[in-house]
Amino acid sequence: MVATFVFGQSRTREIGLITENDLYTSSKNDKYYTNGIELFYRFLVKDTDEKVRKKVVELTMGQYIYNPKFINKGAVAVIDRPFAGYLFGGVGKSLFFQNESVFKGGIVLGVVGNKSFAEETQRSFHKFFKYKPVFGWETQVANSVAVQTHFMFAKKLFVSKESNYVDFNFQSEADLGTVFTGFSAGFLSRIGFEKLAPIYDSNIYGASVSSESRKLEPEFYFYIAPSIRYQVYDATIQGGLINDNSPVTFDLIPIRFNGEAGFKFRKDNLNLSYAFVYRSKELHNKINTGYFYGSILVSYLLK
Numbered sequence: 514m515v516a517t518f519v520f521g522q523s524r525t526r527e528i529g530l531i532t533e534n535d536l537y538t539s540s541k542n543d544k545y546y547t548n549g550i551e552l553f554y555r556f557l558v559k560d561t562d563e564k565v566r567k568k569v570v571e572l573t574m575g576q577y578i579y580n581p582k583f584i585n586k587g588a589v590a591v592i593d594r595p596f597a598g599y600l601f602g603g604v605g606k607s608l609f610f611q612n613e614s615v616f617k618g619g620i621v622l623g624v625v626g627n628k629s630f631a632e633e634t635q636r637s638f639h640k641f642f643k644y645k646p647v648f649g650w651e652t653q654v655a656n657s658v659a660v661q662t663h664f665m666f667a668k669k670l671f672v673s674k675e676s677n678y679v680d681f682n683f684q685s686e687a688d689l690g691t692v693f694t695g696f697s698a699g700f701l702s703r704i705g706f707e708k709l710a711p712i713y714d715s716n717i718y719g720a721s722v723s724s725e726s727r728k729l730e731p732e733f734y735f736y737i738a739p740s741i742r743y744q745v746y747d748a749t750i751q752g753g754l755i756n757d758n759s760p761v762t763f764d765l766i767p768i769r770f771n772g773e774a775g776f777k778f779r780k781d782n783l784n785l786s787y788a789f790v791y792r793s794k795e796l797h798n799k800i801n802t803g804y805f806y807g808s809i810l811v812s813y814l815l816k
Contacts, residue, residue, distance in 0.1 A: 522816055523724045524782060525557040529812025531575075537807025538789060544582040545594050545804045546792070548635065551575035553812075557722045560608075566713040567609040567720055571619070574602040578631040579749050582800060586648040593800035595761045596653035597749035598631020599692060600624055601661070609713035609720050612672075617665040617718070625692055625748050626656030652761045657753025661690030667701065669712060678705040682712070684738065692748045697771065699740025706733045716777055716784045721814055729814075732779035742769045750796050763796040775808070782814040 533549035535542045553573045560568040579597040581588075605619025623629070632650040639647060663686070670681045685698045703709055703717060710732055713720050717736065723729070744767050752759030775788030788808040794801055 523726050524729070524814035524816060525722055525724055526815040527553075527555040527719075527722050527784075527812050528815065529553050529555075529784065529810060531808065531810045533790075533806055533808045535804070535806040537787075537809060538805050542805065543584075544580060545795075545801075546577065546806055547580045548578040548638070549575065555719060555722055557724055564610055564612075565608055566611050567607075567722070569607040569609070569719065569722055571605045571607065571719065572603075573605070573619075573621075576600050576629060576631065576634065577749075578635055580635075580647070581649065582802075584647045584649060585645065589649045589652065591800065592649060592652060592761050593798045594796065595750060595752075595759065595763070596632075596650050597625060598627070598629030598634075598653070599659065599749060600629035600631070601659055603661070605663070607719060609718070611713070613669040613712035615665070615667040615712060615718050615720075617663070619663050621659065621661040621663070621690070623659035623661070623692075624656060625659055625753065626654055628656050654749060654752050654759040654762070655756045657691065657748060657756050659690065659692045659748075661688065661692050663688050667712070667718065670700075677708045679703070680709060684740065686740075691754050693744075694746040695742055695744040697740045697742035699738060699771070701736060701738040704735045704737075706735075707731055709734060716779050716786070721779060721784055721812075729779065729781065731781075732777060735774070735776055737774040738772070740771045742771050743767055744769060744795070747795070763798055763801075765796055766794055769793045769795060784810065784812040784814070786810040 531551040555569050555571045558568050577599040581592040581594045601621045601623030603621030607617045665686045667682050667684045680703050682701045684701045687696050750763050752762045770793040772791040773788050777786040791805045793803040
């Protein structure tokens with residue numbers, strides 16, 4: 514009876530952490546998007562639309578840190594990407610439809626520049642782990658206010674030829690705001706080691722929360738998500754839209770290739786994932802190159 518109660522109860526809330534760092538892929542790879550952290554809280558809300566299987570609200574807060582390739586004292590004159598920090602908090606809503614399509618929308622407020630405390634975070638991190646000191650933060654982009662929106666739409670493909678262990682999804686995203694403005698389109702495929710859960714019950718887009726009093730089926734799958742992105746604006750590279758006093762800025766390469774691949778796992782109340790993320794060259798500089806980093810997610814479902 515105890516086991517039935519524990520595993521049969523609804524799980525309408527989720528709390529989690531995402532941590533991203535280039536050191537999660539290689540101890541020698543330390544450049545560009547060097548660290549990110551996000552805390553999130555998701556909860557289920559009621560929806561009367563028969564086409565909508567779930568409606569989920571998500572609260573987030575986090576910080577992103579960006580560096581050039583070289584951060585030693587003698588390399589301040591050869592910066593190939595601006596130092597920048599982005600501190601933010603926001604709210605979003607996700608709609609998971611009966612046909613396994615997904616729509617997400619959200620708004621974020623924050624700040625870019627020294628008020629993001631990115632310099633202090635990185636210096637403390639390097640000091641604690643006894644990494645080499647960082648030089649060059651005096652050249653970081655100037656302070657600017659962040660008002661940012663994000664939208665995502667995904668649609669399952671080849672539904673008539675559906676497999677229990679493989680699926681294909683079209684995915685598009687749009688960012689509009691004072692920090693990032695850009696658009697991307699690509700595909701996402703799941704390859705299951707267990708039978709794949711429907712998109713509206715899967716952790717691939719954050720749909721593990723549920724009001725149904727039943728045991729959640731375990732998830733364990735590999736996924737891959739290549740895409741093409743057109744970047745219109747990036748305040749961490751070009752400086753603020755209004756405040757153009759940043760000492761070091763660069764022009765964007767607008768068309769990029771993005772790739773992501775990794776593993777996602779769910780057992781009872783626990784969600785885990787690891788992803789390898791690649792970004793092609795983003796700006797015009799002879800030294801600058803494409804880069805990659807690792808992303809780790811840990812979350813727990815609550816009643």
